Amino acid sequence: MLDAQPRPDGRSLVEIRDLRMWFPIRTGLLKRHTGNVKAVDGVSFDIREGETLGLVGESGCGKSTCGRAILRLYEITGGSVKIDGQEIGDAGPNTLRRMRPTMQMVFQDPQASLNPRMTVARIIGEPLDEHTKMSRREKTAKVHDLMDQVGLNRAFADRYPHEFSGGQRQRIGIARALALNPKFIVCDEPIAALDVSIQAQVVNLLEELQAELGLTYLFISHDLSMVRHIATRVAVMYLGKVAELAPREELYGEPLHPYTRALLSAVPEPDPEAMGGSNRTILKGDVPSPSNPPEGCNFCTRCPDVMEVCHRVDPEFRQVRPGRWVACHLFEEGASSPSNRADTESMGDTA
């Protein structure tokens, strides 16, 4: 199952259109609104039921903000987020609360996301207190089931988070996310804080749970090699926008966007046999500030293939081949014309 593509008829569980999350910059004594940090600026994609969409990019590109905005952990600036057919972009607190069990999150830092004063049983059981009317006995049974499921010894249910190692703490976080039988889980850098030998344990667990429970993941990571392992499709973000979205093998085999190419070539290769030393692209300079992005394409200041048009016109994010979406002027010709991209168009098609 791990290698299986989602069923071709797999419907979109999550539909994101033109999502924007701007944080206001306030300056001066009167805290006047003088600008915006455009952390997420017009992002559109679908996540199909049962798939893992990898969301990659460098720090500050907006990938975590995007994950949190999708779960409505922020008041979003604009755009639409539909989860399981329900629009939650502008939903009120009651609707959101009803939707919360469907969508859960696993955080990066298991140390910071677990309350040090609560036992493991209480941490995992807290969502059950909030959202279900289970009796105490039912709850204990459910917590024990969850601990089995993520490979934690149930004898440790009354221990505190500090008594566990990093990998085990992440298992506690995963058990808590699973408590309400969610359909969709945002995993925000779930392995970044773990050692390599422990990372593989957690990734394998996430894959097993997905196969068993039919979960859908948004897997946010800066680790391109791990995303290649776990994701069905991959979206690459740069400075608040998605630069490229493609099925995993196609993205890694033949990256189209110049940024994706540079990013992949920058990953150091642990296998000397596979080392492609000759065609490395080293990007010059740093990522511009999201409060003052460059005019035109946001990658134009570092792009090795920059053209005159890139400094003027922001390229549209469009499907250039079946299932392959790119925002780059290099792929203008032969692309579907911008006018036929309606909001109803499915962005999950690999047809």
Added chain:
Amino acid sequence: MPDRPEPVLDVRDLKTVFKTRTGEVHAVNSISFDLRPGELLGVVGESGSGKSVTMMSLIGLLPSPPAQIRGGTVTFEGRNLLTVPEADLRKIRGRRIGFVFQDPMTSLNPVFTVGDQIIEPIRKHMRLDRKAARARALELMQLVGIPDAARRLTDYPHQFSGGMRQRVMIAIALACDPDILIADEPTTALDVTIQAQILDLVHDLREKLGMAIVWITHDLGVIAGIADRVMVMYGGQVVEQAPVKELFARPRHPYTRALLKTIPSVRGARAPKLTVIEGQPPILGAAPEACSFRDRCPYRFAACDAANPPRFEVGPRHDAACFWNFDRDAPRDAAPAGEALNA
């Protein structure tokens, strides 16, 4: 080994222990290695394997208490760094042995300009006047590829990006032309595209300056790209040591072998399921009396519980601390005396 140049640094049987309220932590257990002029030695290991503590021990950067160096020698220019007076050690640190730490945000002082922080060690160690020191600082900033260096000398650390701050740290470390540069996870806090820039810079600097480098990292990909020789650490010990190509082609310790398999690649073939090293790293409560990897090792047999394996020579300049002989796929014969490296 008469055909190889004299080492610039020779570490024998280094032992470091931390005394804590709940008992002792044996962070470094009899580590031996040397560093040859101009070579880049990669040190790989997971957190808690003792790689940083080893390097900090040998130049006296660990606060004592809680740290206590229990034994060993560190020979640098004919002197044992573990016994030289603090005043002399201070002259060696910074001047002869430079450092770059993981987090460039916390290792720069936020209230001084970047220029002041580069100039300070130059004036202290090289006894240059202010003008000459400033010229040297400018030269260093250009060397590490900071654009518009003259103007940026008067900027504060917060005005620099992460990659640029790490370049500043490297400039400070190189300020006095050290013989040895110790870099502790210098690119871990950086993004991949910025990491690629720094690795590129280190390639250039090695060609220009020719100092010996110890590069600590947990990323085998980084090691494969820059190291001449690699030392793999686990549980406060060196478990394997080999030239870089040899290590990747013929790993001879089960931990190294497992580590190489757990990392997915962005190129090459994609494994359907990741290989997992089951279990947890050891708790270093006492000096090891048996192999510290045995609880996680698929090759474990009686000998592993009976004694801590010494480093056996398994190839040219290649040793591994394991009782299993991977070349014959059988247990190693009772260690012939001449074969053990750190008897």
